[in-house]
Amino acid sequence: MTTLSDVAKKASVSKMTVSRVINHPQQVTPELRKIVEKAMEQLNYHPNSIASALAHNRTNVVKLVILEDIDTTEPYYMNLLFGIAKGxxxxxxxIQLATDRNVGGGDGYINTLQKHNMIPKIFRIQNHSSLAEKLIIDNWRKFAPNTCFICASDRIAVGxxxxxxxxxxxxxxxxxVIGFDGVFLDQVSNPKLTTVKQNLFKLGELLAEMILQKxxxxxxxxxxVLIEPELIKxxxxRK
Structure with a gap:
């Protein structure tokens, strides 16, 4: 097992310097920090996070709260979570995951429609295709031809x-029908969905960076931080 002494020897610095890079990087010059971090990477050295947490009286665990019911088959959250975890x-x-199934979300397209003199009609449901399917069936007479359904997720769009x-x-x-995510479900839908694609893995990494900086x-x-989405037609x- 690689030790702190091994890293110090590889980087030609003292063990104290390696410790400062790990625990107090602000006390070390950027050049020296890069040398030590490179040595850690080359030796595949990972500090004992439990011991470090005890020494600094903190857990080094970030709790992520998801405000809806999800499962491991949900591609949106799985990509986002992996990005956050990597960052x-x-x-x-x-990372520690917590969920609250009793809080719903909202829609973000009202202003855009109003700018184009279009009147939005909003239906709110949880993120399940079966609920979306039932909502449309129950309200079918309200939807005239030439209606476009702009959905908060690809899962809802499939329904x-x-x-x-x-x-x-x-x-x-x-x-x-227009979805939102562009992770997986847009491709397996028949017909394939027009969707607003997001780089969820990159989004997760950036979220992690902002949390750590905070x-x-x-x-x-x-x-x-703005990550431009991409409309995939x-x-x-209609074309």
């Missing part, structure tokens, strides 16, 4: 597609 592991932090097909509606001639700066605001909307 946290770079600084030897762990909308199923409902339209059950009612013998034609996609995309009579109805359009911890380092005692809760200071970290500003905003496919078979569920």
């Amino acid at each position: 946290l592991s770079k600084k030897h932090y762990a 909308v597609v199923r409902a339209i097909q059950r009612k013998n509606g034609n996609i995309p001639r009579d109805f359009g 911890i380092k700066q005692d809760g200071a605001q970290q500003g905003e 496919s078979e569920s909307t």
Whole structure:
């Protein structure tokens, strides 16, 4: 097993310097920190996070709260979680997942529609395709031809597609469906979904970086980071 002494020898520095790089990087010059971190990487050295946590009276665990019911087959959250976990592991932090099934989300497209003189009609459901399918079936008479369903997730969009097909509606001639995520479900849907694709893994890594920086700066605001999504046009909307 690689030890702190091995890293010190590889980097030609003292054990105290290696310890400072691990526990108090702000006390070491950037050049020296890079040398030590490179030696750690080459030797595949990972500090004892439990001992470090005890020494600094903190757990090095970040709790992530998901405000809806999810499972391990949900591609959106799995990609996001892996990105966050990877970003946290770079600084030897762990992630703890917590869920609250009683809190719902909201929609973010109202202003855009209003700018184009279009009146949005909003339906709120949990993120399940079966619930989306039932909602469309129950309200079918309210949807005139040329309606486009803009969904908060690809999972909801898949349910909308199923409902339209059950009612013998034609996609995309009579109805359009747009999802949001672009992780996996857009490709297995029939017809394939037009969707707003996000780089969820990169998003997770950036979230982890901002969380760690916030911890380092005692809760200071970290500003905003914008990751441009990409509209992927496919078979569920007109060309």
